[in-house]
Amino acid sequence: MSDYQPRTDDMQFVLSRVLNAPAQLQALPAFAEVDAALMLQVLEEAGKFVGEVIAPLNRGGDEIGAQWAGGAVTMPTGFKDAYQSFWQSGWPALAASAEDGGQGLPTVLEAMLYEMLSAANHSWTMAPGLLHGAYECIKHHASDELKSHYLEKVATGEWLATMCLTEPHAGSDLGQVRTKATPLPDGQYAVSGTKIFISGGEHDLTDNIVHLVLARLPDAPPGPKGLSLFLVPKFYPDGSRSRVHCDRIEEKMGLHGSPTCVMRFDEAVCAIVGEPGKGLNAMFVMMNAARLHVALQGIGLLDAAWQKADAYSQERRQMRAPGKGKSAGESDLIGEHPAMRRILDTQRAWVDAGRVLAYRTALELDLIKHSPNADTQASAQRWCALVTPVMKSVFTHQAFHGGSDCLQVFGGHGYVREWGIEQIVRDARVAMIYEGTNEIQAIDLLVRKVLADGGNSLNALLDTIALDLPKAAKASTAAQARIQTLRAVTQQIVKASVQDAALAHRVADDYLRAVALVLMDWAWLRIEAGVDDNTVTAQARWINPAKALRSWVLPEFQMRTFIIVQQCTMAA
């Protein structure tokens, strides 16, 4: 079965016709010279690179896997050459500033690139996945001395970077981190401890690896406030090797081409990044960028699964579809069977809405950075804070569960390696866990962001969306009604939480799903407003997923709000 191929026309449709992104970006002084033609050209080239260089390595990466021996990790065949070609072509530096060696292009282009890379080869994409976050972290928090050695190498991707947070006893709960940092007389530090689940902690893709490590200074207070951030390179600027060791890599359900390393820091000499005790703040820069990337992984993987299932459904014949006559021995394409059609159209509805939400979020990130208008910035901040955890959760959920639905389209063949669909399901599963489990995203949304200000930010976000619903569309009425329900339900949670501190934690998942469905609804109304013709092609491409959304996806909204209201009533 053929590899994933980027369909840049669909992506471009969302970028230009749905979000009007090129015009919005060009209005910002930072991107005055980035016009629509340039953006589309970059997108096409990215698609070509991903399809030709990265996608063909996916299957082999799963079969061979990353190999550990004596502390060194060998990446699967072809991964290194592809990475060298990737950074030398400037792809990692797409959205880095020109003064740091980057190309200064908008974040949305980087987002589209990562969607395609993840769809093509999730394992390979793990390697550069944290680069941009590490770049931002070093740029904004490291000393000039550190920057002089590391900023450009990380900005361009000549060196790769890791985020060393998790320890065996400290996963979601970073407050329990025990890795120690001891100040040395020369102003440097020595870091000791063991970090686990370090993606790309060791590999042969680049000459050097830059580790950003959370550790605790002597006499630091317990909990998250006692954490500081340190930069430990594999090789120091003088060429000597640091005392960082990869003790083993994990055997995993999937993602075999990405080494998940146990890293041991053995009095590794290093410098601090930012202020003592502010390690988490510096790290959160990386984590927020990472969450958007993980949402894009979900969207990309679901698209890849959909592509495979769609192709199979147009080749394979089994039984007569209803209404197609009953002549024995004849059969119809499985894509004509309603149960299969439903799966295919539903996944497509998720992918398209995912793009609208993720690209819009990337746009908002650029507005935060580059808009001269304080109101625009505030509104962009709000969008990113509220929408990022929703996207991370629902699109990684959908990549696994909807990917499994796509596997189902293959029948027994779906369970067999050679069709490649089961790899997508295995690979996708991890995205529901890392960068904050989906349950933690839900608590982040409801407890930390919505309830923290009594629902004000959420209401402001809903105002934005409500105003943006196309007035002419019939379905906008139902969308408005759902928005009103969501506002009311939010206030019920605010009130009932006074009596019951655990309530919000019990219903956080339902609440996140309800918000997601309102966002999906908006996204699809915007998509339909962007479709300008009623040709047969447009019907098949856009109308069927829109119908699937309303038939099979949006009814979940009522169930979620019912569950929440029931819990609020019990709490009262």
Place this chain on the structure above:
Amino acid sequence: MSDYQPRTDDMQFVLSRVLNAPAQLQALPAFAEVDAALMLQVLEEAGKFVGEVIAPLNRGGDEIGAQWAGGAVTMPTGFKDAYQSFWQSGWPALAASAEDGGQGLPTVLEAMLYEMLSAANHSWTMAPGLLHGAYECIKHHASDELKSHYLEKVATGEWLATMCLTEPHAGSDLGQVRTKATPLPDGQYAVSGTKIFISGGEHDLTDNIVHLVLARLPDAPPGPKGLSLFLVPKFYPDGSRSRVHCDRIEEKMGLHGSPTCVMRFDEAVCAIVGEPGKGLNAMFVMMNAARLHVALQGIGLLDAAWQKADAYSQERRQMRAPGKGKSAGESDLIGEHPAMRRILDTQRAWVDAGRVLAYRTALELDLIKHSPNADTQASAQRWCALVTPVMKSVFTHQAFHGGSDCLQVFGGHGYVREWGIEQIVRDARVAMIYEGTNEIQAIDLLVRKVLADGGNSLNALLDTIALDLPKAAKASTAAQARIQTLRAVTQQIVKASVQDAALAHRVADDYLRAVALVLMDWAWLRIEAGVDDNTVTAQARWINPAKALRSWVLPEFQMRTFIIVQQCTMAA
């Protein structure tokens, strides 16, 4: 992490306290001598065998896998010894008749045995999984000559059996089977063709393997009515080898310890089983038994996943649970966090309800066979016809999706092999596909069984359930209301289907889920009626899952019926 351990006390509770099975069975002449004490003794011994012999082989089976070389298949270490001990102890013959070498015990005991076996080691259990069906098929359809050679060997499990249906182009659509059977002058046949996805088509567990093969006689009509069934042994009674070859085994997502074989029949000499052209009828005996087994696999695998997640949630501490204070550096068990509690209690609600439904179905199978009362038999037939596809679909779905939720309880560790939970998810996935995909189960339920008689059987089943709801229970009112809704929705589909032949195919999945939720609801009301004390233990064991069912599971009913009604309205 420790292996699955059967918890026979929970199973016994459902058998005796919820279903009153021993008394019901003893009332049948066939089981007059099977008292409660005997049944419980068999259950305890089965549990011991499964826990001590079968469960410890599960991890190795996944890691080593079945190995193919030169047409022979070597099973993972320990599988053969375990199988020899299994059949020599009489376990495969539990429910076979005494006259065939069996023990003549009730089907429900066999069901409980297979639940435990599947939970302990899904791959290993694939080997004897089709035995009982093959036994029934040979017993009821084969000639006396064939029976004299094969019936007792298959009844006792000394020889294993396969079901050879699928071909590369004929999966769900058996009408497309092309394997040919040519009559020979001596009254035998020669079968030629290639069958795929044959579980246990070749292995080293037993001295002989008995293949039941669907093939087409010359001049047979096209489609399913042209199919006949043949018995092709690996070795003939005279010891010579048949022309059946295992050409390769598949690389799969999971179930690595079960060889999924490509079997080539090269003019293999064999005998017919039953009448020419009645092959599917004979095969359906096997397939119905197999569907109950697959439902039990789902229940068992979900229980195994729950056990692992439950144990982990009682060891691992991360962050403070809500309402538990905020002292930095301290943390609570993850089982105390509401999002994790919700996952654990919900899966337990599914497992317990699954047992009630599956054991009840096994009881009904015995009533079909052994009840002297025609009304009882008819009602039992109805129960099995309607409830079997529902169970097959929802419990295999839940084993994968709920198993994935259990994986989530482990955070990043869930994605790593060593905890064993990811294996359960990978293994479970196939059960949504084989023995009729879950989509086909839904169409079987709605199109072939409910709509075929205008909803009469379904209404009769609902009458049985409605009468059986405990009158004293407050929640029975809601259950009665859901039953009424289901009746009304069924009639809406009946009416709207007149206009739209595809409607039932579009909503079949929703309909099956709605029926499942009504059955779950009934099952839990019966469970609660069986809990006779209000001790703290009973609270934790039964009350929390019951609460989870009503909080998180049953609200789906409204969503499903809403979706169906919306589609009916569109069709009208």
